[in-house]
Amino acid sequence: MSNDPPTQSEAEFLAHYDGSAFERPSLAVDVALIHLHKRGLAALLIRRDAHPYRHALALPGGFVGIGESLDDAAERVLRDKAGLSDVFLEQLYTFGAPERDPRMRIVSVAYYALIDGSRLAGHGLEAVSAEIRVPWSGEAGGPVEVMLDGVTVPLAFDHAEILGMAIRRVRGKLDYSPIGFEFLPELFTLRQLRQVHETVLGRTLNKDSFRRRMLASGQLEATGERQRAVDHRPAELYRFLT
Amino acid sequence: MSNDPPTQSEAEFLAHYDGSAFERPSLAVDVALIHLHKRGLAALLIRRDAHPYRHALALPGGFVGIGESLDDAAERVLRDKAGLSDVFLEQLYTFGAPERDPRMRIVSVAYYALIDGSRLAGHGLEAVSAEIRVPWSGEAGGPVEVMLDGVTVPLAFDHAEILGMAIRRVRGKLDYSPIGFEFLPELFTLRQLRQVHETVLGRTLNKDSFRRRMLASGQLEATGERQRAVDHRPAELYRFLT
DNA sequence: AAAATAGTGTCTGTAAGACAATATAAC
DNA sequence: GTTATATTGTCTTACAGACACTATTTT
Numbered sequence: 001m002s003n004d005p006p007t008q009s010e011a012e013f014l015a016h017y018d019g020s021a022f023e024r025p026s027l028a029v030d031v032a033l034i035h036l037h038k039r040g041l042a043a044l045l046i047r048r049d050a051h052p053y054r055h056a057l058a059l060p061g062g063f064v065g066i067g068e069s070l071d072d073a074a075e076r077v078l079r080d081k082a083g084l085s086d087v088f089l090e091q092l093y094t095f096g097a098p099e100r101d102p103r104m105r106i107v108s109v110a111y112y113a114l115i116d117g118s119r120l121a122g123h124g125l126e127a128v129s130a131e132i133r134v135p136w137s138g139e140a141g142g143p144v145e146v147m148l149d150g151v152t153v154p155l156a157f158d159h160a161e162i163l164g165m166a167i168r169r170v171r172g173k174l175d176y177s178p179i180g181f182e183f184l185p186e187l188f189t190l191r192q193l194r195q196v197h198e199t200v201l202g203r204t205l206n207k208d209s210f211r212r213r214m215l216a217s218g219q220l221e222a223t224g225e226r227q228r229a230v231d232h233r234p235a236e237l238y239r240f241l242t
Numbered sequence: 243m244s245n246d247p248p249t250q251s252e253a254e255f256l257a258h259y260d261g262s263a264f265e266r267p268s269l270a271v272d273v274a275l276i277h278l279h280k281r282g283l284a285a286l287l288i289r290r291d292a293h294p295y296r297h298a299l300a301l302p303g304g305f306v307g308i309g310e311s312l313d314d315a316a317e318r319v320l321r322d323k324a325g326l327s328d329v330f331l332e333q334l335y336t337f338g339a340p341e342r343d344p345r346m347r348i349v350s351v352a353y354y355a356l357i358d359g360s361r362l363a364g365h366g367l368e369a370v371s372a373e374i375r376v377p378w379s380g381e382a383g384g385p386v387e388v389m390l391d392g393v394t395v396p397l398a399f400d401h402a403e404i405l406g407m408a409i410r411r412v413r414g415k416l417d418y419s420p421i422g423f424e425f426l427p428e429l430f431t432l433r434q435l436r437q438v439h440e441t442v443l444g445r446t447l448n449k450d451s452f453r454r455r456m457l458a459s460g461q462l463e464a465t466g467e468r469q470r471a472v473d474h475r476p477a478e479l480y481r482f483l484t
Numbered sequence: 485a486a487a488a489t490a491g492t493g494t495c496t497g498t499a500a501g502a503c504a505a506t507a508t509a510a511c
Numbered sequence: 512g513t514t515a516t517a518t519t520g521t522c523t524t525a526c527a528g529a530c531a532c533t534a535t536t537t538t
Contacts, residue, residue: 027269069338071338091335093333096312096351107312206502208518211517212499226509232509232516233517454526458526471537474535475490475537476489477491
């Protein structure tokens with residue numbers, strides 16, 4: 001970035017700097033808010049009421065304010081479009097294909113957010129929760145399929161690609177970061193935690209070694225409390241540490 | 243992104259869309275080009291000749307063209323500022339703190355690139371190769387220190403943070419992706435490959451199990467050729483597969 | 485022969501998978 | 512008691528680290 005004018009004082013330079021000399025892309029954030037629903041992956045989506053992709057489902061998103069950090073923009077989107085705050089939120093990838101939006105050049109910094117599905121109970125009106133089908137396993141890539149009430153529905157823009165990358169990111173981080181707890185309430189059983197991992201990874205895990213691994217990780221604290229009102233031996237409830 | 247005007251036909255909508263209605267951030271790319279030099283990490287940097295951070299070292303970067311993809315912009319920067327093409331190049335993270343550039347709001351999509359140091363021999367004039375000191379190990383984070391001829395030098399903007407994140411990314415991917423080969427020429431010995439891993443990770447690795455692990459990975463092809471003109475038993479040369 | 489590194493074989497400790505046995509709740 | 516799951520313990524296998532030994536080149 002040394003496309004700068006010739007030598008002058010720094011004050012003089014800043015005073016005359018013309019920030020609007022070139023036509024520039026617009027900058028937006030989009031948020032892939034992922035939760036678990038009935039042993040499957042799900043995302044929160046907004047039904048568009050304007051062109052392009054009118055009536056299609058899209059990730060919640062918005063333009064980045066001129067004085068607003070990217071993280072702040074993503075938090076604002078989550079608050080305004082999904083009525084949520086205090087959610088795990090992390091930058092995912094920036095999507096910048098020139099034709100990704102037919103209106104104009106819009107580069108989008110995508111975020112992914114993870115939440116306990118029960119927190120989505122009575123929230124905003126325009127948001128819907130849709131099931132995500134992951135048509136690939138492990139390393140493979142590409143867009144996900146999105147199903148609403150059992151039928152596959154298309155997503156606006158490149159949002160199915162963004163969701164696909166979000167799933168891959170969560171899968172990849174599950175083993176070495178405490179990301180899986182974000183899908184659960186404060187207290188949970190080891191079985192629930194394992195089911196989270198199985199759902200995210202799309203495969204079953206060995207029950208015994210999962211238990212050993214988690215207990216050995218030092219991330220869990222046994223509360224001494226147990227499940228209630230289950231029709232079998234109640235499991236101990238654990239809490240995520242730190 | 244449903245901040246759209248009320249109902250109308252899609253053609254009508256696109257015709258009247260005003261893409262410049264809001265003040266918007268500028269968008270740039272910066273490239274952390276990393277190589278290995280004398281058993282240490284090094285990055286290619288450009289000396290700035292304009293304010294701000296005049297005379298300081300900075301990552302090569304440039305603004306994103308209005309019709310140019312982000313990947314294309316990063317490739318162009320690498321070609322124009324470092325005289326390099328056909329280099330491993332991958333998006334890293336997008337930096338968007340409002341005050342990261344004192345001139346104006348500039349959001350930068352950072353890329354990292356990896357290259358065999360010997361390819362940097364006789365390239366462009368303005369670029370220098372500087373040693374990177376990583377003041378943390380493992381998971382920890384923050385900016386790196388940059389040394390030129392034995393003295394610590396500051397980097398412009400948040401570029402030391404970008405380099406820090408690039409190192410962490412490479413460290414993290416080294417174990418599960420074939421990223422280490424990017425630092426080596428086409429033919430290399432297992433010792434050279436191990437030294438690459440040791441340099442990137444900042445710690446020594448077990449010689450025997452590294453060999454076993456690499457040979458078992460199926461990523462290497464033995465060429466049958468051997469090193470020449472070394473003052474000890476010459477090692478077999480391997481090639482990276484696929 | 486000496487020096488230096490390449491390459492092989494073997495032992496050990498750790499952790500995962502498999503499986504069996506016991507424990508505890510609801511009904 | 513029956514059912515269903517929790518929890519503990521043991522055996523086996525795979526692999527990384529450690530270490531000893533042999534091989535091959537230059538000087």
